[in-house]
Amino acid sequence: MHNKLFIPGPTEVRKEILDELAKPQIGHRTQEFRDLFASLKPGLKRLFYTNNDVLISTSSGSGFWEASIRCCVNKKVLHAVNGAFSKKWAKLSEDCGREVTKIEYSSGKAVKAEDVDKALSNGNFEAFCMVHNETSTGVASDLAAISSVMKKHPDVLWIVDAVSSLAGVKIEVDKLGIDICLASSQKALALPAGIAVASISERAFKKAETVQGKGYYFDILQLKEAYDKNETPYTPSIPHLYALKKQLERIEKEGLENRFKRHKDMGVYTREWAKKNGFTMFSEEGCHSDTVSCIANTKKLDFKMIKKELSKQGFGIDSGYGKLNEKLEKEGKLTTFRIAHMGDLTLDEIKEVTAAIEEYIT
Ligand SMILES: Cc1ncc(COP(=O)(O)O)c(C=O)c1O
Known part of the structure; x- marks a missing residue:
């Protein structure tokens, strides 16, 4: 028996998907490969609600973090930092000089x-980078509101990390006007880690033509040339x-709207469960994520022990984002735990894991 994953990535991958990974290899310069590659494009465009090209990199999502900075920023970039992942991305930009x-x-x-x-009005930025769904804290930011602001600053590229929200939450790239929207496979897409996808606008490609030193592996212009x-x-x-x-076929079969509703239902259920059992949410009111709940451990449960015990019952759970909990502990504040409800998990499965946790609530 394997542990069914309720952690915020990698998420549980269904058997029929795992079986696909065992198919015999084909040459990547064959017509068979080109047919396979071409067949992915329409489903990816529908997933991102875009007519933009959706590039695929067989790296994890961080590859597109690096691609977006190295290809679309010459000098000045604005980053919103509201958790561990947005902080790492800003550091990556600094490391890229x-x-x-x-x-x-x-x-x-x-x-x-x-x-x-306010920040965009005060600086001459080439791009604004933000994480839509901060996996470390279970916070989802309001893309529609930020989109209205971005439209007031048309010279600035908008780059959004949707690593832990794409395929769980509706993100209408073209309507919102997102230039680069990037995601990893091992989150709400419910695939094994190892590929990343990113929709790239025409103006982002144009910008890339003006940037020197894009490198080789994550040069979006080279990816685009091959993609075509x-x-x-x-x-x-x-x-x-x-x-x-x-997986794209499975998603179409489920229906995008049904998939988003399933995530919403799991999110609502988990938050109500937390409240009913005497916990409070760590994430800001009104900004709770529908793919991962970050809950303040108000009852001071021993989550390291619970994680160990639940793993004996076949549940893989998370005892909170390590660095965040360390910091909270140092500050004498309540630590957190997370329940991920993303990918192909069902409400019934979330009910099973929460019932298993309940056994330890006194
Ligand atoms: C919001 C967010 N962005 C970026 C990353 C990094 O993605 P990857 O591990 O696929 O490179 C993660 C990983 O958990 C994440 O949650």
Whole structure:
């Protein structure tokens, strides 16, 4: 028996997807490969609600973090930092030698449109980067409100990390006007880790033409040139592409709206469960994520022990984001635990795991 994963990535992968990974290899310069690659494009565009190209990189999502900075920022970039992942991304931009300005929030808070507006009005930025769904704190920021602000700053590229929300929450890339929207496979897409997808706008490609030193592996112009021929610039992980094809078919079969509703229902249930059992949410009111709940451990349960015990029953759970809990502990504050409800998990499965946790609530 394996532990069914209720952690915020990698998420549980269904057997029929795992079977796809075991298919015999094919050459990546064959018509069979090109047909496989071409078959992925329409489903990906529908998933992102976009007519933009959706590039595929057989790396994890961080690859597109790096691609977006190295290809679309010459010098000045604005980052919203409201959790561990947005902080890491800003550090990556610094490591790439870019001049980074941060809008900083305390943990558990969402990115606010008015702060973005103010920061963009005060600086000459080439791009604004933000994480839609901060996996470390279970916070989802309001893309629609931020979109209105971005439209007031048309010279600034908008780059959104939707790593833990794409395929769980509706993100209408074209309507919102997102230039680069990137995601990893091992979250709400419910695939094994190892590929990432990103929708890239025409103006982001245009911008890339002006940037020097894009490097090789994550050069979006090289990826685009190959993409147009239904190829990749180098040997991709072909098993992942088979798995993605199957998963896109499964998603279509479920229906996007049904998939988003399932995530919402799981989110609402988990938050109500937390409240009913005497916990409070760590995430800011009104900004709770529908793919992962970050709950303040108000009852001071021993989650390290619970995690161990539940693993004997076949549940893989999370005892909170390590660095966040360390910091909270040092400050004498309540630590957190997370219940992920993303990917192909069902409400019944969430009910099973919460019932198992309940056994330890006194
Ligand atoms: C919001 C967010 N962004 C980025 C990452 C990094 O993605 P990857 O591990 O696929 O590189 C993660 C990983 O958990 C994440 O949750």
